[in-house]
Amino acid sequence: MMMTEAPSPRRGRGRGRRPAAEVRTEVLATAGRLLMEEGIRAVTFERIAREAGASKTTLYKWWPSPGALAAEAFFAESEPALEFPETGDLHADLITQLTSFVGLLTHGGAGKPISELIGAAQTDHDVAEAWSRTYALPRRELARVRLRKAQRSGELDSDADLDIIVDQLWGACYHRLLVLRVPLADLDIERLVTSALRGAGRPG
Structure with a gap:
């Protein structure tokens, strides 16, 4: 049958x-x-x-x-993997988030798609607007929110330039991915975070 x-x-x-x-x-x-x-x-x-x-x-x-x-x-696809932790330890939280970001780009398969999207945004106004509005600016603001909390708790100087810190940390990843085209796995994330926070001024 x-x-x-x-x-x-x-x-x-x-x-x-x-x-x-x-x-x-x-x-x-x-x-x-x-x-x-x-x-x-x-x-x-x-x-x-x-x-x-x-x-x-x-x-x-x-x-x-x-x-x-x-x-x-x-x-929408990357949001669960890139949630910003808040343990009360800014140094550790930044290392955790950047490690997740680099892991998504390398082992999570997002390296090629993100490169293609950023490339398309250079010549396509619709992609550029959507990329900025739905990904780049929201992700940047999530980092600033965490850094502002660190300022309020005394982990970070009140006059620290938050945008420069963001540029230093995540910009280093994008620079390696898109400009140098070298393995992100070679990036010493702990040293990067330590250097950025030292330059920003950590109270005490």
């Missing part, structure tokens, strides 16, 4: 209208997965619509281009 194929759960979705938030979440997850596994060229509205069970009209409504979608999806 021949067995009939079980109906695909994805094909069954067309029977009912899903909430917009659910569709958006799945679209971002699908785009993030394709970006990490295959690179930015794999993130097309046609493919995302097909695999996420969404309409292309919806995608065009929410994002001006596939590149802009890819930029936002990268934040």
Whole structure:
């Protein structure tokens, strides 16, 4: 007796209208997965619509281009791995976060996608705007929030330039990844953090 194929759960979705938030979440997850596994060229509205069970009209409504979608999806994909710890020890927390960031770029497969997104942002206004708004600026602000708390607790001088500290720490990673193109695994993260905080002025 021949067995009939079980109906695909994805094909069954067309029977009912899903909430917009659910569709958006799945679209971002699908785009993030394709970006990490295959690179930015794999993130097309046609493919995302097909695999996420969404309409292309919806995608065009929410994002001006596939590149802009890819930029936002990268934040959603990387956010769990890049949460900023708050243990009360600024030095240790910065080492933990930078170690997670470098690990995501090297072992987590994000090195190529992030390089492609930054490259595309140089010539594509939509990608540049989305990259800045949905990833670069929010991640920078998370670092500043942690540094401000360190100032309030006395771990960091009140007049320390927080933007310069951020540039020194994460800028060193991007410089190695995009300019020098040398292994990030060779970066001495503990020494980098120690040097940056010493230069910023740690009370006592």
